[in-house]
Amino acid sequence: MAEVDVSRIALAAERAVEGSLARLDRYLAFAPISSESDAPKTVGALAEALKVDLEKLGFSGARVLTLPDALPCVAAEWNKAGADKPTILIYGHFDVQPVKNEVWATEPHKIVRKGDRIYGRGSADDMGGWLSHLVAIEAWIAETDGLPCNLKLLLEGEEEIGS
Numbered sequence: 001m002a003e004v005d006v007s008r009i010a011l012a013a014e015r016a017v018e019g020s021l022a023r024l025d026r027y028l029a030f031a032p033i034s035s036e037s038d039a040p041k042t043v044g045a046l047a048e049a050l051k052v053d054l055e056k057l058g059f060s061g062a063r064v065l066t067l068p069d070a071l072p073c074v075a076a077e078w079n080k081a082g083a084d085k086p087t088i089l090i091y092g093h094f095d096v097q098p099v100k101n102e103v104w105a106t107e108p109h110k111i112v113r114k115g116d117r118i119y120g121r122g123s124a125d126d127m128g129g130w131l132s133h134l135v136a137i138e139a140w141i142a143e144t145d146g147l148p149c150n151l152k153l154l155l156e157g158e159e160e161i162g163s
Contacts, residue, residue, distance in 0.1 A: 004144055012139035020135045021118065025111040027094065027127050028120045034071055034095035034161045043095055043157040047072040048132070050094065050155060057138055059153065071095065071157035078137075078151040087150040092130030093159030096122035130155060 030046040033039060040086055047064045051074055054062040059076035066072050074094075079087075099108045106112035108121040122128075130153075140147055156163060 004148070009136075009139050009143045012143050013136050016104045016135050017138060020131060021111055023115055024123060024127055024131055027131070028096075028109050028111060028122055028137070031109040032095045032122070032157065033098045034158045039071055039095070039157075043071045047074050048066055049157075050074045051076075054153065057091055057134065058141060059151075071161075073154060073156040075155075076153045078147060078153075081133055085149050087152060089152045089154065090130060090133050091154050091156075092133075093126045093156045094122070094130075095157045095160045096125075096127075097160050126159070 006117040026048070027046060030042050030049070032041055032043040032046045044064075051062045051064050059078050062074070064072045065075055087104065102108075104121075106114075106119045108136035111118050111120045111123060113119075126149075137147065137151070
């Protein structure tokens with residue numbers, strides 16, 4: 001890969017902030033609380049949505065992984081850099097803690113902005129973390145038609161209950 005102007009990529013990622021917050025809001029709305037009885041439905045639905053989004057981003061082999069009596073994981077790969085390039089693993093989780101008996105001044109499963117802060121259950125732990133990686137990856141691909149490395153992505157749906 002030729003020398004890359006990373007400032008161009010940073011600007012592309014910056015332009016994507018509003019869209020990424022909308023995407024995060026969409027993910028939070030699933031309310032994927034892994035400890036609740038409807039977790040197979042909510043966590044499973046978010047896993048399927050993540051798979052589709054990763055396919056749109058250009059990841060190959062995006063799939064929902066399941067085991068009996070476990071909540072799903074989502075795995076995907078981007079191997080277009082070549083066999084001679086390093087491979088990086090990105091890990092995250094998309095399940096959240098319950099909100100019962102907690103006092104929330106905002107809607108917990110929706111992004112609420114207050115000044116330069118956002119609030120929402122899971123927006124920091126951990127959806128916002130790995131989503132920021134995806135925004136950077138998306139910007140890099142958009143600006144350079146590729147990545148300088150290969151990627152493997154694993155997002156799991158039961159970290160909050162011990163995996």
